[in-house]
Amino acid sequence: MMMTSIKKLFQLVLFLLLCAKTEAQVGFPLNGPADNRPQYIAITNVTIQVNPSKVISNASLLLLNGKIENIGVGIQIPKEARIINGRGKYIYPSFIELYSNYGVNAPNASKTRGDQYSNNQSGPYSWNDAVRSQLDAISYFKYDEKKSKQLLGSGFGISLSAIQDGIFRGTAALVLNSKAHEQNLVINPKAATQLSFNKGTSAQDYPGSAMGCVALIRQTYYDANWYAQQKGNYNVSLENINKHKELPAIFEVENKLAALRAARIGKEFGLSYIIKGAGDEYQRLDEIVATGMAFILPVNFPKPYEVENPFDAMNINLGDLKHWEMAPANLEMVANKKVPFAITSSGCADANEFFKNLRKAVEYGLSEEEALIALTTRPAKWLKMDNEIGTLEKGKMANFFMSNAPIFNKDAQVLSHWILGEETNINASQTYTLKGDYKIANSNLVDYVLRISDNTKEGQLLGKDTLKVSIQEQLGIYILSFNESKKSEQQIRINVWVKSIDSISFQALTLEGLTQLTDGNTQAFLANLQLVRTEDKKAENKIKPTIGKVVYPFTEYGNENIPKAHNYLFKNAHVWTNEKEGVLSETDVAISEGKIVAIGKNLKLDNYQIIDATGKVLSSGIIDEHSHIGIYRGVNECTQNITAETRIGDVINSDDINIYRQLSGGVIACQQLHGSCNPVGGQSSLIKLRWGMAPEQMKIAGADGFIKFALGENVKQSNWGIESGRYPQTRMGVEQVYYDAFIRAKEYEQALKANPKLTRRDLELDALVEICNKKRFISCHSYVQSEINMLMHVADSMGFKVNTFTHILEGYKVADKMKAHGVSASTFADWWAYKYEVIEAIPQNAAILNKIGVVTAINSDDAEMGRRLNQEAAKIIKYGHISEEDAWKMVTLNPAKMLHLDSRTGSIKIGKDADLVLWSCNPLRIEAKAEMTFVDGVCYFNRAADEAMRMAVQTERQRIIQKMILAKQKGEKAEEKVSMPDPDYHCEDF
């Protein structure tokens, strides 16, 4: 009895194995007779791409129960197998889509009205709604018919499907894209994790900026580390981050600089990401290579833009124009540098666009093999599934698609897609070829020959007249329609079907049908194959299209080669030294390897490029203590009153054209400051304006750390129109924010010392601890005297000094106190009246501060004024009667002092950095122009070269615009486009 039942069970299992999962699922009740079909199929006479480097033709593929039972040329085909003749067809292993949300419909993070300071996720989850690591895509996975068709038609049989919403996005599931019960579609329910810099549907205010996103990711990783150590707290979000640490992590980014940003986070935490790039990696390729990360790259190349109207064309930046031309070459360029990458179809509207662009990438130099690797074996390997998917080998899943031609051929399309050995029909496949010339045997067209074209969408009637025939296929019947005669517009229509086919070549031999004449009568139609035209296919033009050059940065006025430092000798300059020597007339200055090496009369040096500076002024370069140029996606993280954890250095935008514009005004360095939204803002970044370099290379190595503080109307949100819920709303509250924060910071420092393992690392407090320990320095936005006084008291009570008051428009009222405290002042020359707290701002402010002995600078807070800081300094001479030398120091040496850079820049002295500007005349005169600007001995701006560059920019624009117009005329769909302008941020922008 027992034995029988076991035997029966075995039989049942065997049966189930043989008759797999067409309809029914194990464990689900049936409604009606079971409909299990035999899953034993042989596809014969077919060309098979076994793996990216191996093609076998006239081969067979034997499928049993969803797996590949056998594959090869001349293999034995068992009798039970159903045979499908694959003659003329091509089989490829299913592509693997790594960046997808196929079938996943997770709920949005819940919405709130107004400010949202805390999270809306009720439950033991992260404090922030954008951290959604508690979610698993598999819980929301459902077969999606439309998307399935698109993916299968694009060759993708498998998707790594994720919830594409939020910063930490939980786990992604590896699923099959075919139609079946979901239970049978899952290859791996938790195959990867996903992240991004985009908070998605989270309505929580934080993070409100790109740097806030980075800070949140960083803090969350620390929190996860802490969580692993501690007991007593339970948090699903953190738990899952730890639990899924070993899974491949896919990091979606929006451009190449964000890719570098993601890679830096990875490096910081010892994590490897697979970065889902934006397709512009070629614009910063060396840095991309250096990340050592793997990439998922799209082929959704930009469409040509509407540029026929010159006014429209003006709205498109050169970077966007060039990207249109160069994007198809991205994959080739990336492949060339051996960056491992997979290809995604995400962003492509449909299968047509995907294949068209994939072929374009190949046309632009990507090898077919590399493309296939990127679509099959590499993703399989990354998912550690290469023993199951990615190639067509014995024992692997029977996941493949069949096409009518090699897929890199122009008209190839996916005919059917097989997942686990089951076919999904994609493009109704003709089992015959219709192309050819057919002699018409009856009706009134007896003297005509019907010529059917390659794509069977059009044809010709050749005879007395030559008539154009349009051909439409409907349900296997072809409808031919054409004008009765050349002169007539009366249409004759014929229903045609294929009567006989050559059994070897599948060429249609006889066509049969019914003709509907213009008078309504019908006639029989018969046509016999006369000849198959084999047009000499024009050897396909395999020449790689020519494209422009990459420039650094990828925008107007970028250089093909980043300029380098040379040995320069300035002859006969008026040298404004900013040292005790003052102004030296007719003096030579030599620079070499980025440093000032000699100053003197009639210097004679070999191997120096001579720059005749006769009648000109050579000065040290301008330093802007308060700048917001070159910052990506938000200058303020307004969403909390303390955001010391945010770092401008995380979001440097090296592509900002304002960097170049500042160079043209003689600016060589600046402090990129966080805005003035909150009492404690983010950490500054100190950069030199090394135009063309990547973000990390712009940072001033070894510079001290700075941080933005702010006081007054902005931080108490006085000008927001409505009462905000954020603390503080008065100057009284501002003081309390500081006291409380610094005391907490000190307690935290103690705790960290006492118990480094179990104390939660807090990046916000870390920054405050650094301030207390004089490792980080404050630049504080300030206006009225009371608050200036207050912050100095706070600092004194905590044992540190405020480094700089920036704006400081009422500094003149407390100049003596400032002097006593030892704080610097960085102010505007003449701004006032824009809000209540600046009604007593006076243009003599800087002069008074200077006279009292406070180190005083003039700053910009504005990308336009930043390039005229020499003029702003000149105003102080007029309003406050200071010397030219003092005025000049206000934009050079003094800001260098406040940024602790004066030991290396800010004056002309042997050994200092060659950060120099050659002026056409006294730089404090309105006529003055920076003719050349040097940073570290590299000439990044040369007014004479700039003229030529303007022409080059126009020439390059016109070249691409012409090409674009041509592309549109050739039938490509054009899009309207207005480039995003580089932002001109101010303190108060968020």
Add this chain to the structure above:
Amino acid sequence: MKIFLKIAFCVLLSLNLSAQIGTKIIRNGTLHLGNGEIIEGGVLVMEQGKIIELGSTQKGLYKNAVIIDAKGKHVYPGLIAMNNIMGLNEIDAIRATKDYNEQGEFNPNVRTLIAYNTDSKILPTALFNGVLYTQAIPQGGVISGSSSLMKTKAWNWEDAVVKADEGVHLNWPYLQIAGMDPNKHGEKLIAEIATFFAEAKQYQSMKTPVFNARLAAMKGVFTGTQNLYIHANDARSMLRSIHFFKNNYPEIHLVIVGGQEAYLIAVVLKEFQIPVVLGNIHRLPTHNADGIDQPYQLPAQLENLGIKFALSFEGSWEARNLAYVAGTAAAYGLNKEAALKAICLSPAEIMGVSDRIGSLAVGKDASILICNGDLLDMKSSELWQVYLCGEAIDLNNEQVKLYQKYMDKYKLN
């Protein structure tokens, strides 16, 4: 004999008049006339608020005249700040101090002079830098209202008016907004503008129309006594608006305000002789592909193309830097005297008051600046003396007082 006596009496009388207190003679300075000309070491005589003599040598005899020795100094006409809201706006961030933007879209009937606050704290700071006149403009909506030319120092607005309601301001819809259906919103507004002008014109021709303040206020625009200021910056908007008015209302005096891309439509501006009031040229280039100094070069470009233009510095307190945008224009290719003209005579001509102000010329108001150096250069532009219609102006203002107060506190004087 009688006639002779009469003549003699008249001569005596006139001599007497010329010699009465109030006659001032500025000598030895460099006279920048504001019309493009310069007289080195010239003489300027003012009396009863007017300039009565001007030249390289003094011709008239003036007893008891006050002699002002301007040796080494530069003499200029008072500057005119067009396209400005000073007097109408005190503190940007405080709603209660803003009086330039009435609610609604079509407001030609609202008049800025009514709201012009002669006690504004901003006006003296503009005056401090030589801005003696301001075109107080309304802002907002499609038709913002009518502007008036005002003095920057006066007892009250009646006193301040130089020319009341000299123009109506139209904000031409910008037809290209990134991310929006580019034309829908703009086209709708343009249609509304067309209807408004058609109805306004119809209204003027009606014998007994039902009173409509908005339509009635358009009268001067159609009769040519008021300018129509079209605020537009991009080439497309300028072309479109000029095309609209030249086709339908050729009688209207058009002035373009803003004009950032005026150089692109120079042919049209020149053909129709449309002057341009340029907005602040201390700005970033509109497009990345533009030359880094395109805005700075714009005035010289317009000058070379033969287009009449004025320079302005929109905003309120910002206008104290008006002379410096002219300085920048001069640094970037414009002749220095032509740059000065763009903030003196050209504004006066555009507003139809060049018979009274805008340059140093006999018969014009004695609104005169005497500068220690080059007025257009920040460093040296400190004013020494200022006259508004002959009256010496005290340049002391709240800011100077605060400066002095704290210089005293710190014993820095």
